[in-house]
Amino acid sequence: MPVLLDTTSADFEPAFQALLSAKREDSPDVDATVAQIIEDVRARGNAAVIELTAKFDRLELTPGSMAFSAADIDAAVSQVADADRVALELAAARIRAYHEKQMPEDYQWTDATGATLGWRWSAVSAAGLYVPGGLASYPSSVLMNAIPAKVAGVERLAITVPTPDGQVNPLVLLAARLAGVDEIYRIGGAQAIAALAYGTETISPVDKITGPGNAFVAAAKRRVFGKVGIDMIAGPSEILVIADKDNDPDWIALDLLSQAEHDESAQSILITDDAAFGQAVSQAVEKRLETLQRRAIAGASWRDFGAVITVRDLDEAAALSNRIAPEHLELCVSDPVALSKKTIHAGAIFLGQYTPEAIGDYVGGPNHVLPTARSARFSSGLSVMDFLKRTTLSQVTPEALRVIGPAAEQLAQSESLEAHGLSVTARLNRLNG
């Protein structure tokens, strides 16, 4: 049974605290193994990657077969059903349109002293995208990672995807092609992350690595961080639905289950201002769990981490939402726009009852790679910004240096950095001499 909470009950606060701090994931400690794998790939390059792939994926590669050839991709893509292709193309177009609007602009101005200041955005030159194999090999995630990179202007985008026993999801290859990916390698695990970060004889190193993965991949990303940039380390998925009584309990139940079915560690929470509606949703969840394909997973998630919270009013709902800082937040209330202005900390907000979260997973346009585990308090979902960096620009004229230089000399002196000060003094001496 999920947790049932009510803000009017005396023990609400400790129970809510317990919900907030519940540990949903036991990551195995694979750091030592991962460190060895990375060192091995750094030292031996292709040879190490090929051995590790034979061992973990039961696949014999050669340097020549590490990457999918254009013909390999053609062959796989030709198996994709038309309905899947059309759906994936619609998703790609909508994701591209959304992310194109995110591109920031360069900016420059001349201030009162005559100094010209500003900044310039530029793309990382090369990015690597990790795509999990097996159950979690989602073509939608390929689009969500690759399209922002290409929109940002990344010149070279490489994918690594493990193909255990040689099995590959053709939709993943189609998604990569639709997104404009340049290279696709049949490798996975920590060895793929090491190959992307440090390069091998066949794989050139990249500057930034994004994409989800298992504990080995996550540990490897943490280890190569600094050598290359990485995106967030995502935890299990979460949804918070705030709904009033004017909703169909079955719709809300399905929205809660659409997170729960991802993973036994996923978390689905309903906040409502109507206790009877909360009960109706709980009943609808149980009913759907009788037949849902992934009922074992979804049922475990709902039982272990689900919650239904009854609140006095929607202001209280917003306050609790801000403490949860959910990855996904659905506002199924009569004025979702008004409520959204009060729900400050959230990765993505879905407004109104005709915006189920699943739309955002596929075809809404915004990214579905979002901050989990309360990190929406301080971080954002994936975007073109993850593939751009900003260079600041300053051009000081002799006249501007006369105005602002003396303060720099003074501060350099107070920080005992003599050469800093002298670099200004030498110039001012010429100007004043």
Place this chain on the structure above:
Amino acid sequence: MPVLLDTTSADFEPAFQALLSAKREDSPDVDATVAQIIEDVRARGNAAVIELTAKFDRLELTPGSMAFSAADIDAAVSQVADADRVALELAAARIRAYHEKQMPEDYQWTDATGATLGWRWSAVSAAGLYVPGGLASYPSSVLMNAIPAKVAGVERLAITVPTPDGQVNPLVLLAARLAGVDEIYRIGGAQAIAALAYGTETISPVDKITGPGNAFVAAAKRRVFGKVGIDMIAGPSEILVIADKDNDPDWIALDLLSQAEHDESAQSILITDDAAFGQAVSQAVEKRLETLQRRAIAGASWRDFGAVITVRDLDEAAALSNRIAPEHLELCVSDPVALSKKTIHAGAIFLGQYTPEAIGDYVGGPNHVLPTARSARFSSGLSVMDFLKRTTLSQVTPEALRVIGPAAEQLAQSESLEAHGLSVTARLNRLNG
């Protein structure tokens, strides 16, 4: 002697590779110690922080004296000389003006299907800023970290600054006051990072921690990353100067030394298209090193990590600069704007011979917290963006759901996520029923 390289020589490439991959910093492995300190602060709160401060800083605190009182700050600030105050105020005003222009705008639009999409920026609620004690206690760094946070709209900004034997730099307190910092604590090291991340009876936890520190602070920031956001882990400072022969060798020498004097691990590199000018700069460096206050530090940095590279032309200089991806890049050439368009990867660019890098450290306006160790390939300097996060917004109308819903159903099916599809189907059934 610094390394002397020439792109026309046969062994240039391996020598340049060696320069790029030279390890400049040996970080002691303090991770186990830091893990213990963090656990201790989590378990015992104030008591642990007070014990560790007595041990490391030889300072006896009570819960009541952990924070500087307004009177403490008044007393310290009153000691600051007028010249220092005026300089710091000018710096603060210029840094604030620059960072105010960085504030991104919310954006929303309605697409052809009738769906409303967009995003919204919001500030993290609480941020913590680590300020080192002793030699590296720079008031300018307080401004560079605190002002972007306050411009972003951070409601609560706390500083921790160790005060060994009770000693504090009054300019640090003045800088904090000018920047609008809300709380200042007399604590440092890993225990300060732990207190900011997890909170104690006296210190409320924050959502984001920024600011430089020693190996203990860096290890602690890595460990609390995920629980809170952190900024980059900065390495030793670097400068690359690209200069033609129409420069005063002494000015360029001082610019190189103004990085070298920071730290024996700092790196200063000159690239020039005129070998004789390179020699003149080297001689000017040696001359300045005879008298510079910090000549021991600057001399070691220049000897161990300095380099003078002669190139055929400025295009070659730009190509090498992009491989170095320097933290600071000075372009002392006749057309710096043109050259800046070719130097893509750099944290900050200083254009023209009247823009010494030291101006950027203090009064230029752009941030001086910048990506080091080639990370300008994929990351940016500190900005208001570090204290903001983006929430994506989607509102789908019934009509829009009819258009885009079926593709979501299709993709959910192909990913075997039945509840995802059903959450859309249930709504479409109502609309079509």
